Amino acid sequence: MESQINILETRIEKIQERFNKDLEEIKKSQYIMNNAINEIKNTLEATNSRITEAEDRISELEDRMVEINESERIKEKRIKRNEDNLRDLQDNIKRYNIRIIGVPEEEDKKKDHEKILEEIVENFPKLGKEIITQVQETQRIPNRINPRRNTPRHILIKLTKIKHKEQILKAAREKQQITHKGIPIRITADLSIETLQARREWQDILKVMKENNLQPRLLYPARISFKYEGEIKSFSDKQKLREFCTTKPALQQILKDIL
Numbered sequence: 001m002e003s004q005i006n007i008l009e010t011r012i013e014k015i016q017e018r019f020n021k022d023l024e025e026i027k028k029s030q031y032i033m034n035n036a037i038n039e040i041k042n043t044l045e046a047t048n049s050r051i052t053e054a055e056d057r058i059s060e061l062e063d064r065m066v067e068i069n070e071s072e073r074i075k076e077k078r079i080k081r082n083e084d085n086l087r088d089l090q091d092n093i094k095r096y097n098i099r100i101i102g103v104p105e106e107e108d109k110k111k112d113h114e115k116i117l118e119e120i121v122e123n124f125p126k127l128g129k130e131i132i133t134q135v136q137e138t139q140r141i142p143n144r145i146n147p148r149r150n151t152p153r154h155i156l157i158k159l160t161k162i163k164h165k166e167q168i169l170k171a172a173r174e175k176q177q178i179t180h181k182g183i184p185i186r187i188t189a190d191l192s193i194e195t196l197q198a199r200r201e202w203q204d205i206l207k208v209m210k211e212n213n214l215q216p217r218l219l220y221p222a223r224i225s226f227k228y229e230g231e232i233k234s235f236s237d238k239q240k241l242r243e244f245c246t247t248k249p250a251l252q253q254i255l256k257d258i259l
Contacts, residue, residue, distance in 0.1 A: 083194070090192040091221045096136070097190030098165055100155040103180055105140070113138035113155050120185070123178050124171040131168065134160045156190060165189070191221060198222035201238065204258045212254050 100120065107116055118132045137158040145153065159165050172178060172187040179185065191199070199222045209216035209226050216226040224241070225234040228251060235241040242259055245252040252259075 087192050087194045087221075091195055094190040094192065095220070096159050096162060096165060098157050098159070098168055099141075099188050099190050100157065100185060101188065102183060102185035103152060103155055104183065105145070105152045107181075108140070113157065116155065116180070117157055120178070120180050120187070121168075123175055124168070127167060127171055131159070131164045134164050136160050189220070195221045198237075205238075205241075205255065208255060208258060214254075 100117070103116060114132065114135050117135065117138075118129070121127055121129070121131060135157060137156075139156050140153040141156045142153060168187060169189060177184065178187060199218060202218055202222070202224050205224065206216045206218060214226040214228060216224060219225050219234065223234055223236050225232055227233075228248070233244065235244065238259060241255075245255060245259065
């Protein structure tokens with residue numbers, strides 16, 4: 001009996017040793033696992049911190065980009081306003097002027113520009129000769145002859161009154177074909193390069209509007225006007241016309257390919 005008890009105690013001791021050993025292994029594994037978990041947590045926290053820092057940096061950069069874009073928009077608007085003011089100033093200086101294009105330079109040796117203008121005005125009997133007395137200044141432009149240019153320089157005529165300039169330009173438009181000594185010539189307003197370009201940009205729209213009987217006109221210096229729904233509309237640039245068209249589907253359809 002005692003022998004059996006001893007055997008049982010021995011077995012229990014072995015089981016206890018094995019249990020203690022397994023428990024130590026489990027504790028050791030738990031320790032290793034806890035360390036691994038802590039490392040992962042620390043890594044995640046560091047990663048999250050970097051992500052947060054990156055997001056904050058991106059947000060700062062986005063805010064900065066908004067500020068820069070707004071600053072650029074204001075700068076571009078200021079530049080555009082200055083360019084428009086400069087163009088207006090140039091056009092105001094030129095608003096009394098007309099240009100005569102195509103008169104050979106050799107004519108200057110025979111007579112002065114006022115005499116040339118007098119001969120040209122003979123194309124328009126209704127104007128009378130009063131306009132000839134309203135000439136303030138004349139000259140060829142540019143001042144110097146370009147030897148590589150085979151066309152005559154323009155004759156610039158400065159009149160004392162705008163109404164006389166308008167009368168000549170209107171008569172020239174109505175006459176359509178004007179000659180001097182049998183040579184075809186043209187009479188135009190004296191406009192800045194920027195205004196000339198702005199006027200050219202309206203040409204396709206003017207053509208389509210004429211085809212649709214909208215009675216378009218190109219106003220000084222570079223505004224378009226036309227009749228729509230019984231009212232006269234006027235616009236200084238295509239963007240304003242485009243915005244107006246969004247409220248008028250029929251007009252938008254007419255101009256859809258060129259605006």
